[in-house]
Amino acid sequence: MIRFLRQRCSQAVVVLLLVSVIVFGLLHLLPGGPARAILGTHATPTNIAAFNQQNGLNSPVPVQYWHWLTGVLSGNLGFSYVQNESVSSLLAQRLPKTALLAGVSVLLAVLIAVPVGFFQAVRRHRAGDYVVTTVALVLYSTPAFWVGILLIDVLAVRLRVFPAEAPQGSFSALISDPQALVLPVLTITLVTVAGFSRYIRSSVLDELAQDYVRMARSKGASRRVILFGHVLRNAAGPVVTLLGLSLPFIVSGTLITEYVFNYPGIGLLAFDAATSQDYPVILGVVIVVGAATVVGSLLADITHAILDPRVRASAGIG
Amino acid sequence: MRHSLRLGLAAAAVATATLVATACTSSGGGTGSPGSSATGKAVSGGTATYAEPPGTTPNYIFPMLTAAYYSVANIEQFQRLSFRSLYWIGNAQGQPVVDPSMSLAALPVYSKNDSVVTITLGNYKWSDGEPVTTRDVAFWINLLKANKTSFAAYIPGEFPDNLKSYKIVNAKTIVLTLNGSYNPTWFTYDQLSQITPLPTQAWDKTSASGKAGNYDETTSGAKAVFNFLTAQSKDIATYGTNPLWKTVDGPWTLASYQSGGYAKFEANPAYAGPTRPKLKYFVEQPFTSDTAELNVLRSGNSIDYGYLPTQESSQSGVLSSQGYTTSPWLGWGTTYFLMNFNNPQTGPLIGQAYLRQAMQSLIDQNSFLAGPLKGYGSTNYGPVPVKPSNPYSDSYEAKGPWPYSPSTAVKLLKSNGWTVNPNGASTCTSPGTGAGQCGKGIAAGTKLSFTLAYASGTEFVSQEMQALKSDFSQAGIQVNLSSEPFDSIISLLTPCTSSQSSCSWQMLNYGGGWTYGVDPYPTGDQLFETGSGSNSSNYSSPQANALIQATVHGTVGLTNYENYLAQQAPVLWMPQPDYQISEISNKLQGTSPQSPIESLTPENWYFTQ
Numbered sequence: 001m002i003r004f005l006r007q008r009c010s011q012a013v014v015v016l017l018l019v020s021v022i023v024f025g026l027l028h029l030l031p032g033g034p035a036r037a038i039l040g041t042h043a044t045p046t047n048i049a050a051f052n053q054q055n056g057l058n059s060p061v062p063v064q065y066w067h068w069l070t071g072v073l074s075g076n077l078g079f080s081y082v083q084n085e086s087v088s089s090l091l092a093q094r095l096p097k098t099a100l101l102a103g104v105s106v107l108l109a110v111l112i113a114v115p116v117g118f119f120q121a122v123r124r125h126r127a128g129d130y131v132v133t134t135v136a137l138v139l140y141s142t143p144a145f146w147v148g149i150l151l152i153d154v155l156a157v158r159l160r161v162f163p164a165e166a167p168q169g170s171f172s173a174l175i176s177d178p179q180a181l182v183l184p185v186l187t188i189t190l191v192t193v194a195g196f197s198r199y200i201r202s203s204v205l206d207e208l209a210q211d212y213v214r215m216a217r218s219k220g221a222s223r224r225v226i227l228f229g230h231v232l233r234n235a236a237g238p239v240v241t242l243l244g245l246s247l248p249f250i251v252s253g254t255l256i257t258e259y260v261f262n263y264p265g266i267g268l269l270a271f272d273a274a275t276s277q278d279y280p281v282i283l284g285v286v287i288v289v290g291a292a293t294v295v296g297s298l299l300a301d302i303t304h305a306i307l308d309p310r311v312r313a314s315a316g317i318g
Numbered sequence: 319m320r321h322s323l324r325l326g327l328a329a330a331a332v333a334t335a336t337l338v339a340t341a342c343t344s345s346g347g348g349t350g351s352p353g354s355s356a357t358g359k360a361v362s363g364g365t366a367t368y369a370e371p372p373g374t375t376p377n378y379i380f381p382m383l384t385a386a387y388y389s390v391a392n393i394e395q396f397q398r399l400s401f402r403s404l405y406w407i408g409n410a411q412g413q414p415v416v417d418p419s420m421s422l423a424a425l426p427v428y429s430k431n432d433s434v435v436t437i438t439l440g441n442y443k444w445s446d447g448e449p450v451t452t453r454d455v456a457f458w459i460n461l462l463k464a465n466k467t468s469f470a471a472y473i474p475g476e477f478p479d480n481l482k483s484y485k486i487v488n489a490k491t492i493v494l495t496l497n498g499s500y501n502p503t504w505f506t507y508d509q510l511s512q513i514t515p516l517p518t519q520a521w522d523k524t525s526a527s528g529k530a531g532n533y534d535e536t537t538s539g540a541k542a543v544f545n546f547l548t549a550q551s552k553d554i555a556t557y558g559t560n561p562l563w564k565t566v567d568g569p570w571t572l573a574s575y576q577s578g579g580y581a582k583f584e585a586n587p588a589y590a591g592p593t594r595p596k597l598k599y600f601v602e603q604p605f606t607s608d609t610a611e612l613n614v615l616r617s618g619n620s621i622d623y624g625y626l627p628t629q630e631s632s633q634s635g636v637l638s639s640q641g642y643t644t645s646p647w648l649g650w651g652t653t654y655f656l657m658n659f660n661n662p663q664t665g666p667l668i669g670q671a672y673l674r675q676a677m678q679s680l681i682d683q684n685s686f687l688a689g690p691l692k693g694y695g696s697t698n699y700g701p702v703p704v705k706p707s708n709p710y711s712d713s714y715e716a717k718g719p720w721p722y723s724p725s726t727a728v729k730l731l732k733s734n735g736w737t738v739n740p741n742g743a744s745t746c747t748s749p750g751t752g753a754g755q756c757g758k759g760i761a762a763g764t765k766l767s768f769t770l771a772y773a774s775g776t777e778f779v780s781q782e783m784q785a786l787k788s789d790f791s792q793a794g795i796q797v798n799l800s801s802e803p804f805d806s807i808i809s810l811l812t813p814c815t816s817s818q819s820s821c822s823w824q825m826l827n828y829g830g831g832w833t834y835g836v837d838p839y840p841t842g843d844q845l846f847e848t849g850s851g852s853n854s855s856n857y858s859s860p861q862a863n864a865l866i867q868a869t870v871h872g873t874v875g876l877t878n879y880e881n882y883l884a885q886q887a888p889v890l891w892m893p894q895p896d897y898q899i900s901e902i903s904n905k906l907q908g909t910s911p912q913s914p915i916e917s918l919t920p921e922n923w924y925f926t927q
Contacts, residue, residue, distance in 0.1 A: 037805040039385045041830055044851030045812050047385040047470065081386050084377040085554050085577050093577055149613075156617035164617035165610065168580045168603055262610035264578055272578075272606055276373065277805055 008301070012294035019290045020283065024068070027279050028061045034277040038081055055081060068283065077287070078280030082273070087284035090269060095288065096171050098254055098265035101181070105188035106243070113193045114239075117200025122227070124205065132197070139194035148187040148260035155183060166263035174264075184261040188254060192246075199242055203235040210234075237308045244300020247292050358905070358926030365599040366906055366923055369611050369624040370395075371898070375579025375604045379563055379572070380551035381514040382461055382544065388470035390835060391579075394917035395602070397514075399583055400566035402591070404437070404455065405511040407838045412706050412911025414650045414838050416506065419592045422450060422515060422567070428502040432873070435494040435505065444517050445566045445588045452492035454515035457522060457534050459484060464540030468548075471836050473844065473851070477509040504870050507839035520565040521547060558582075569595050569921035579604035589921070596908075596924040615901055616640065622906045626899040629777045631692040634899075642901040646694055648706045649897030650834045650914040653698055654889035655772070655827035656855040660816045664768055664824045666759030672734045673757075673766075674887040676727040678720035680789045683893045685722075689785070690778035691895055698894040700884030701832075702840045702876055705894070706914045710840060712877045715884040718891075727793040736766070736794075743767050744794030767796040770825035773804040778895070779829040797825075804828060811854040826854075831892070835915050841869040842879060846888055857888040 035048045035057060043051075052058040056067060071078060077087035116136075120129045139147075156164035166184055167177040174181070207213065208231060216226050255267030262268070266285060273281035370376075376396035378387035383397075406420035418425055427436040442450040459478060466472045466479075482495045496505075523530045524542040533539035550562055557563060557575035564571055569591060570583035581602040585595035605611040608627035615624050615637055626634060626644060634644045657668040657677075667673055683697045696705045699718030704711045720726070728738050735748030735756040743765035746756040756764070772783045780801065787797045807828045814821035832852075834840045844850050847866050848858040865879040884891070897916055902909050908922040 033805075033809055036809045036811065040389070041808050041811055041828060042388070042832075042852060043385055046467075046851065048812070050467070051386060079552075082377075083554075083577055084387065084552055089555060090577055149609075152613050152617065156613065160618060163620065164613040165620065169574070169576050259607055260610060260613075262605055262607070262614070264576075264580075264604075268606050269578075272373075 005298075005302075008298050012291075012298065015294055016287060016290050019286060020069070020072075021065070023283060023286045024065050025061070027277075027282060028064075033057070034081075034279055037277040051081075068280075072287070077284045080273075080278050080281045082276045082278040083281065087280045090281060091266065091284055091288060093171075094264065094266040094269045097174055097263070098258070098267060100171075100174065101184055101188065101257070101263060101265055102254055104181070105185050105192060106246070108185065108189045109192040109196050110239075110243070112189070113196030113200055116193070117197040118204055118227070118232075120197065120201040121204035121208065124201075136194040136197055139190050140198070142191065144187055144191045144256045145260055147190055148183070148257055151183050151187060152260070164261070166258075166261045168262075168264060184257050184263050187257050187260070196239075196242070200235065200239055203238045204231060207231045207235045233307070237304050240303045240307065241300045244296040244298075244303065247296030247299075360596070360907070360924045361927055362596050362924070363598045364925045365601055366597050366622045366920055366925070367601045367603050367620060368918065368920070369614075369621045370579055370602050370604045371611070371625055372606050372608065376581060376602065377554060377577075377579065378551055379554075379557055380547045381516070382458070382465070382469055382547070383551075384468050384548070385470040390833070390916045394835065394913070394915055396581065398568065398917050399570040399600070399920070400563070400568040400572060400586075401514050401516070402442070402568045403511055404513040404515065405506060407507070407511055407915050408911075408913040408917060410911070412648075412914060413708050414706065414834070414914040415709065416511070426502070426506055426510060428505075432499045432502055432505075433496045435496065435510070437492050437494070437510070439490045439492075439515075441590060442567050443588055443590045444519070445564065445571060445586050446517075446520065447588065448517070448519050449489065450515055450567050451489040451518075452486045453489070453518050455492050455513060456484060456486055457516045457518045458513050460534040460540050461516070461544050464534075464537045465544040468544070471512055477512065480509075499871055501870055501873055504839050504841055508837045508841070511838065512836055515567070517565040517567070521562060526550070569593070570600060573599070583920075585921075591921070593919075593921050595921040597920060600920040600923075615642065621901075622903045623909065624901045626901050628692055628694060628895070628899060631694065631899060634901075637901050641904050643904055645900045645902055645910070645912065646896040647898040647900050647912040647916070648696075648914060649894075649916055650703055650706070650708075650838060650840075651830075651832055651894065651897075652701055652703050652834075652840070653831035653892045653894045655770075655825060655892060656811075656889055657768075657825050658814075658821060658823055658855060659858070660814055660821050660856040661824050662816045662821070665816060666757070667764070667766070667768075669759070670734070670757040671886055672730045674890070675720050675885075676730040676793060677790065677795060678887045678890055679723045679727040679730070680793055680795065681786060681890060681892065682722040682789055683718075683891075686782050686785065686893045690781035691893060694899055695893045695895040699891050700880050701842050701845065702880040703834075703894060706911075708914075710876045710880070712881055715880045719881075719885045720887060722789075724789070724792040727795075731766075731793055739794040741791050742794055743796045765796070766794060767798065768824045769798045769800060770827060771800040771802050771807055771810075771823060772827040773807045773829045774801040775804055776829045779827065782892070783827065811852075813849070813851070813853055813856055815856075821856075827892075831889075831894075833916075838915055839869075840876065840880075842866050842883065843870055846883060855889055859886065859888070862886070862888070 035051045036043065039047050039051055056064060068078060079086050080090060083090055116132060120132050123129050152164045155161045162182045163180045165180065167174045167180045212230065213226055216230060254265055255271060257263065258265045258267035259271055269281060270285040273285065370391065374391040376391045378392045379397060381397045381401050383392060402422050404421065404423050406417045407414055409415050409417040416425065422439060422442050424438045424440065439450060439452060444450060462469055463478045480497050482497045485493045487493055519530055522532060522534055522543055524533055524546045533543050550560060554575060554577060557572055566586055569586055569589040571586045572581060573584040574582045579602065583600040585598055611624060612627060612630055612633065614621055626637065638644065657674065659665050659668050687693060687695050697718065698704065700715035702710050702715060704716045731738050731744055733754060735746055735754055736744045737747045738744045746760050746762055746764040748755045749760055749762040751758050770783065772779055783799055787799055790797050807826060810820065810823050810826055812820060832845055837844065843866050844852045846853060846857055847863055862882060865882055868874050869876055869879050900912060905925050906923055907926055908924050913919065
C-alpha cells in the first residue's frame with residue numbers, strides 16, 4: 001500500500017509541475033501584461049517601470065517561474081497585487097466557502113441520486129424509469145448558469161422565498177445565513193444529481209446482470225438482501241470513483257454558480273484573477289484545482305481498492 | 319514686484335467668488351434625484367448597503383498610495399470616508415468645485431504674486447480627541463517629500479517639487495512658499511486637494527509596538543514611517559482591527575473588512591464636520607458580475623444604493639416598481655479616442671488639423687447617445703466636460719466647433735487636395751504644403767485608410783465603432799476595425815517615437831478618456847502638453863503648450879485652452895457616458911447630488927419610515 005501511495009504521489013508532483021509550467025507560460029503569452037492592467041489608463045511609463053521592477057516582472061519568464069516555484073516550495077504562493085493580500089491567505093479564506101458549497105451540494109446529490117438510480121434500475125423500462133430519465137436528461141443538458149437564473153427568477157424575484165445572493169463576509173457569516181445558501185446549493189445539486197443518477201442506474205443494471213445475483217436468487221435470497229446486501233456494495237465502487245474524479249470538476253464547476261450568485265468562493269476568485277491578469281492568484285488556483293484532481297483520483301483509487309478485493313489483488317496491494 | 323499682496327488676495331477672492339457664485343446659480347445634472355423629495359419621516363440608525371460594481375473594489379487604506387492601488391474605489395469611495403483631504407471637491411449642487419464647508423481648511427489665501435499660500439485649518443478632531451493641526455499637514459508633506467516617487471499622484475515638477483518651504487505659524491495656520499507663481503485655482507484644486515492630513519500622534523511611528531514621535535522630520539525617518547504604514551496597509555486581514563486605522567477625522571471608521579472588497583463602516587461619533595452620520599453602519603458590498611447585482615436589485619431590498627448596467631437600462635421600470643429610483647451619476651471626465659501622431663504611415667495624415675476636424679465632423683454623437691448609450695450620457699467636444707454643470711465649460715466648446723456634418727467633412731477634404739470617394743477610399747490628388755494641398759509628408763495617391771483598434775467587452779463601445787466605420791465611409795475615410803482585449807489595448811497607452819515598434823498603432827479606443835479625479839481643475843497639463851506622461855497620442859503643439867502653461871502659472875481661466883483643443887481635435891471627442899446609472903432605494907434619502915468626482919458621502923444619507 002505504501003509503495004502504491006508513493007508511486008501515485010510522485011506522479012502527482014510531476015503532473016502539478018507540468019501544469020504549473022504550462023499555465024505560467026500561457027499567462028505570459030497574454031497581450032498587454034499585468035502592469036498596465038493593474039495600474040490603469042492613467043499610469044505613466046515611470047509608474048509601469050516601477051511596478052515591473054517591484055514585482056520582478058521585468059525578469060525573463062524562466063527566472064520569474066523559478067522565483068515563483070522556489071516560493072511555492074517554501075510555502076509562499078506569492079502576493080496578489082490586485083487584491084493586496086497574499087495568495088495563501090486568499091485561498092485560505094475562499095477554499096472553505098467553496099468546500100462548503102461543493103460539499104453540501106454533492107452530498108445532497110448523492111443522497112438523491114443513489115435511491116433514484118436504484119429505483120430506475122430496478123424499474124427499468126417502466127413508466128417511472130422513463131419519467132425520471134426524462135427529467136434527468138433535461139437537467140443534465142441544462143447549463144448551470146441557466147438553472148441558477150431560473151431559480152433566481154422564480155424563487156427570489158417572483159416568489160421571494162430565498163435571497164438571490166449568497167451571504168457576504170466571513171465564513172461564519174456564510175453559515176449563519178443558511179437560507180441564502182439554498183439557491184446556489186440547489187443549482188449545483190440539480191445539475192449534478194442528473195449525471196450521478198444515470199451513472200448509478202447503469203452501475204446497478206450491470207451488477208444485476210452478474211452471475212452472483214442469479215446465484216443468490218437461485219439460493220432463495222430475498223430481493224431486499226440481493227439489492228442492499230450485494231448489489232449496492234458492488235455498484236458503489238464505480239460511484240466512488242466517479243465522486244473522486246468529480247472533485248476537480250466540482251471545485252472548478254462552482255465557478256459559474258458562484259458567478260451567478262455572487263458567492264465569494266474560489267471560483268469567483270479565479271474569475272476575478274483571470275479578468276485582471278492577477279498572475280499569482282491564477283497560478284495559486286490552478287495549483288489547488290490540480291491538487292484536487294490528483295488527490296481526488298488518489299482517494300478514488302484507494303477507496304475503490306478498499307471496497308473491491310479484485311482491485312486490491314490486481315494492483316498488488318496487500 | 320508686479321502684484322502687491324492686496325492684489326493677490328483680491329484676485330484669489332474674485333476667482334473663488336466667481337467659482338462659488340457660478341456654482342450656486344447652476345443646477346446639477348441627472349434626471350432622477352433621490353433624496354431631494356423625502357416623503358417619509360427620517361429615522362436614525364440602520365445600515366445602508368452600497369453595491370460595488372465589478373472591478374471597483376477597495377483594497378488599500380493608507381491614503382499615500384502607490385500606483386497599483388490608485389483608484390476611485392480606494393480613494394474616493396474608501397479612504398475619504400475616514401481620512402478627509404484638505405479641500406473637498408464637489409459642492410451641494412453636484413459641481414466639481416471646492417466645498418469649503420466640507421473641507422478641513424478655509425479657502426487658501428495666495429500672496430506675493432501667487433507664490434505664497436496661507437492655509438488655515440478649521441476645528442476638526444481626530445477620533446481620539448486630538449485636534450487636526452498643521453503638524454498633521456506637515457506630516458503628509460514630509461512623508462511625500464521623502465517618498466514622492468512612490469506616491470501614485472506624483473508628477474515630476476509638481477507638488478512637492480514646486481514647494482520651496484513651509485512654515486507652521488501655529489496649530490491652525492501653515493504657510494507654503496512655492497518656487498514660482500501659480501494659478502491659485504489650479505494650485506488649490508490640483509495640488510492642495512491631494513493633501514490629506516494624517517494623525518501624527520498615532521501614525522508617526524516605524525513599528526506597531528513603537529511609540530509615535532517626530533520621525534517624519536528627517537528623510538530617513540520619513541521613509542521608515544512610510545514603509546511601516548505601507549506594510550500595515552498591505553495587511554488587509556487586520557483592517558478592521560488595526561488601531562492605526564481607527565484614528566480618523568472623517569465621519570466613518572472601518573469596522574470590518576473582507577478580502578474581495580466587502581467593507582463595513584461604523585459612524586464616527588467624534589466627527590466634527592458639518593453633517594454627522596445618521597446611519598449606524600455603511601456597507602460596501604462587492605459584485606463580480608452585473609448580472610448578480612441586477613438579480614439582487616430585482617429580488618428585493620438588500621441593496622440600498624446599486625446600479626443598473628447600461629445594457630440593461632430597459633429594466634429601469636421594473637426596478638422602479640421595486641422601490642428604486644433611477645438616478646444617472648455624472649462623472650467629471652472627457653471621453654475620446656486616440657490618433658497616433660507618430661505612426662510612420664498615418665502620422666503625417668493625423669498631423670493635418672483639417673483631416674482631424676473632418677473626422678470629428680463625421681462622429682454622430684447624438685446618434686451614439688440615443689443608441690448605444692441609451693440616453694445615459696452627454697455630448698462632448700473638448701477637454702473640459704460640459705456636464706455636470708460647472709464654471710469652466712465654455713459655450714464654444716460645449717456646442718462643438720465640429721458637430722456631426724458629413725457635408726462639412728467632405729468640404730474640408732475637397733478643399734485640401736483630396737478626391738473624395740464615398741464608400742471607398744479618398745485619395746490625395748493635390749500633394750504639397752501650399753493652400754488647398756494635402757499637406758506635409760502626404761504623397762499623391764495616398765489613400766485615407768486607418769486601422770482602429772478598440773477594446774472588446776463593452777457593448778456600447780463596439781456599437782459605436784461599427785456606426786463610426788459607416789459614418790466615416792461617407793467621406794471616403796476607410797476604417798479597418800480591430801477588436802482586442804482591453805488589457806491589450808491599454809498596454810499601448812505610452813508615448814512613443816516613430817521608430818519604436820510600440821508606435822505601430824494608428825487609432826486606439828479603450829472606451830474611455832480621462833477622469834479628472836485628483837486633478838479636478840481640467841487643465842490638460844498631463845494630457846496634451848508635449849512630452850507629458852499621459853500624452854499617449856504624441857500630440858505636440860507649441861500653441862497648446864502655451865495655453866496650458868497659462869492655466870497653470872497664469873491667472874487666466876480655461877476658455878482659451880479648451881476652445882483651442884476643441885477646434886484642433888488632437889483626439890477624436892466622443893460622447894461622455896454617465897459614470898453610473900444609480901438605482902437608489904426610495905427609503906434612502908440624502909443621496910443627492912452624486913459627487914462629480916465619484917466620492918461617497920453616506921453621512922448625508924438616512925432612511926425614512
